[in-house]
Structures are given as structure tokens and as C-alpha cells.
Amino acid sequence: MGTSAGADPVADGDLDAEALSDLDGEPATPPLRLLVDLIKRRAAGLTFVCGLMLGWLVIGWWLWPVQWANSGPWELAAPYQERYVALVAANLDRGGDALQAKRDLAGWRPEALAALLSAMEKEAPDAEARRQLAALQKTLALQDAAEPPLWLALLRQTTVYWSAALAVVLLTAALALAIVPPRWAPRLHGVGLAAEGDAQSRALGPGRGPLEPWLEAFEEAAEEASAEAEGSEAQDEGGGEQPKDGEKPGGRPVERVFLNAEKAPAVQEQKEEQEQQDETKGLLADLLGGDEALDHRLEVLSAMIDDVPIDGLAAQAQRVLAQLGSFQAN
Numbered sequence: 064m065g066t067s068a069g070a071d072p073v074a075d076g077d078l079d080a081e082a083l084s085d086l087d088g089e090p091a092t093p094p095l096r097l098l099v100d101l102i103k104r105r106a107a108g109l110t111f112v113c114g115l116m117l118g119w120l121v122i123g124w125w126l127w128p129v130q131w132a133n134s135g136p137w138e139l140a141a142p143y144q145e146r147y148v149a150l151v152a153a154n155l156d157r158g159g160d161a162l163q164a165k166r167d168l169a170g171w172r173p174e175a176l177a178a179l180l181s182a183m184e185k186e187a188p189d190a191e192a193r194r195q196l197a198a199l200q201k202t203l204a205l206q207d208a209a210e211p212p213l214w215l216a217l218l219r220q221t222t223v224y225w226s227a228a229l230a231v232v233l234l235t236a237a238l239a240l241a242i243v244p245p246r247w248a249p250r251l252h253g254v255g256l257a258a259e260g261d262a263q264s265r266a267l268g269p270g271r272g273p274l275e276p277w278l279e280a281f282e283e284a285a286e287e288a289s290a291e292a293e294g295s296e297a298q299d300e301g302g303g304e305q306p307k308d309g310e311k312p313g314g315r316p317v318e319r320v321f322l323n324a325e326k327a328p329a330v331q332e333q334k335e336e337q338e339q340q341d342e343t344k345g346l347l348a349d350l351l352g353g354d355e356a357l358d359h360r361l362e363v364l365s366a367m368i369d370d371v372p373i374d375g376l377a378a379q380a381q382r383v384l385a386q387l388g389s390f391q392a393n
Contacts, residue, residue, distance in 0.1 A: 137171045145183055148176075149192070152199040161202045168203065177205040339370070 102109065123129065131138065136147045148168070155164040168176060180200045187193040 135170050136168075137175065144179060148179060148183065148199070149196075152192075152195040155199055155202060156195045164199060164202055173203075173205060176203070180205065 136144060139147065151164055151167045154167075155161065177200070180196055184193050184196050187196065
């Protein structure tokens with residue numbers, strides 16, 4: 064027959080204690096350090112994106128800037144647009160050719176042209192220039208440009224786009240930090256559980272694990288039985304007054320609770336039970352050679368054992384012997 068060695072609970076407890084001490088000694092990683100580690104891991108991608116954006120601007124603004132070809136007058140700068148429109152208005156006032164004026168300003172958006180003419184009339188240096196611009200506006204059948212709405216004026220500002228882009232970047236970063244679970248949260252949770260387990264193991268004492276409820280009750284019953292035995296021995300030696308039924312030697316009343324949830328027996332029944340326990344202890348002493356005195360739990364175990372009918376045991380032994388004899392005869 065092969066034998067297998069069981070796991071050493073003390074060695075396992077030492078290993079668990081070492082692991083818990085390692086977890087307790089490891090400090091939690093701060094969020095700033097985690098952010099730096101994340102940037103280091105994504106350094107290649109971030110460098111590529113930043114280089115692409117900066118390179119795009121450098122190439123488009125300095126190395127190969129945009130070259131305008133076949134551009135219209137509405138694509139010129141504002142001063143040149145005003146100069147061109149003033150020349151068209153002067154040509155119309157001098158020649159009166161409305162068709163040519165429409166050709167010169169063809170392709171210009173009516174709203175933009177009306178706004179430009181209104182601004183030029185307000186800034187005209189003299190009455191003659193204002194009259195020419197009004198005549199050009201009447202010839203082109205353009206309405207006076209009204210003030211643009213607020214949202215349109217805001218959309219024309221470049222800073223609005225930059226602010227919106229920055230807000231989107233910050234919002235994305237905030238959502239990423241909120242959705243992605245931080246790495247240090249499971250570690251902190253594990254350290255807390257390890258510390259709690261360490262405290263429980265220390266409370267139980269070295270080399271002992273958690274006890275089941277029934278085993279704890281068994282231990283308490285054994286301790287009470289041991290205390291009662293010591294108290295009775297002390298009373299026998301001193302010849303003092305015996306404690307009353309239901310009280311410990313110290314004077315504190317003790318309620319006896321049996322595992323079968325029955326009520327406390329009468330005095331006569333207690334005497335009979337004590338005699339049976341003495342007989343059982345005598346049998347155990349003969350079998351174990353006096354080792355039962357080393358553990359008081361055997362007293363509780365003997366109290367829990369039911370009585371065995373000797374007559375029935377003898378009858379069963381006779382039947383077994385008869386069966387063995389029949390087997391040998393066959």
C-alpha cells in the first residue's frame with residue numbers, strides 16, 4: 064500500500080505570511096506614474112502623430128506653400144477686393160455698361176459682394192465714391208447686407224475652432240481615464256484582502272486555521288468538562304462544599320446544553336449517566352493505555368456515544384462465527 068504525505072499547514076501558513084508581507088510592503092503606484100508609463104508605452108504612436116501634424120504645417124507654410132493659379136478676384140485679400148470693386152464701379156459710372164459690370168463680378172457670391180459694397184460705402188472718402196458704389200449695387204440688384212447672425216460671426220473666428228479641438232482632446236482624455244480601469248485598483252483591493260486575512264490568521268494563533276462552528280462548540284464543551292473535572296478534584300481534596308448543580312466551581316451558573324437539544328436530566332439520571340461515563344472511561348483507559356487523560360475531548364466524545372446493547376452485540380458475534388464456520392466447511 065502506498066502512502067501519501069499530507070500538506071504541512073505550518074509551511075503553507077509561512078508561505079502565505081511571506082506573500083502577505085510582500086503585498087503589504089509594496090506601495091501603491093500613484094496616478095502620475097501610471098500616466099507616465101502609459102505615455103512611454105505609446106511613445107512611438109504619439110511621436111508619429113505629433114511629427115505628422117508639425118510636418119504638415121512646415122511643408123505647407125515654408126517648404127512648399129500653396130500656389131494660387133487661375134484664382135478669381137473674390138479670392139484676393141480684402142484690400143485688393145475693395146480696389147477691384149472700386150474700379151468696376153468707376154468703369155460703370157463712366158461707360159454705363161451694366162453687362163460688362165456683371166461680367167467683371169461674375170462668380171462672386173451675392174451675400175459676400177453685398178457685404179463688401181456696404182462696408183465700402185461706409186468707408187468711402189467722398190460722396191462721389193459712395194454714389195458710384197450705390198449705382199453698382201443697384202445695377203447688380205443686390206440688397207443691403209444685414210448684420211450676420213451671432214453664430215455665423217463666431218464660426219468665422221479661427222480661435223473658435225482651436226478651442227473646440229482642445230475641448231475635444233480634453234474630453235477624450237477624461238473619458239479614457241474614467242472608462243479604462245486603473246491598474247492600481249485591483250492591487251489595492253488585493254492588499255486589503257491580504258491584510259484582513261493576515262489579521263485573522265494572527266488572531267487564530269500560529270499553526271491554526273479557521274475552525275468550523277461544530278468544532279468550536281466541541282472545543283468549548285471540552286474546556287467546560289475539563290474545568291468541571293478540575294473543580295471536582297479540588298473539592299474532593301479540600302473537603303469543601305460541593306458546587307450546586309448547574310454551577311461551576313467559581314460560583315458562576317452554567318447551563319448544560321446537549322447536542323440532541325434535550326433538556327437537562329434529573330439528578331438520578333445524572334448519576335446514572337456519570338456511572339456510564341466512568342465505565343466508558345475505564346474501557347478507553349484499558350484500550351488506550353491511559354492516553355485518554357492527555358485529551359479531555361475524549362470525555363465529551365464518550366458522552367456523545369450511544370449505549371451499545373451487549374445482548375445484541377453477542378448475537379451478532381454468534382451469527383458472524385456461524386457464517387465463518389460455514390465458509391470454512393465449504
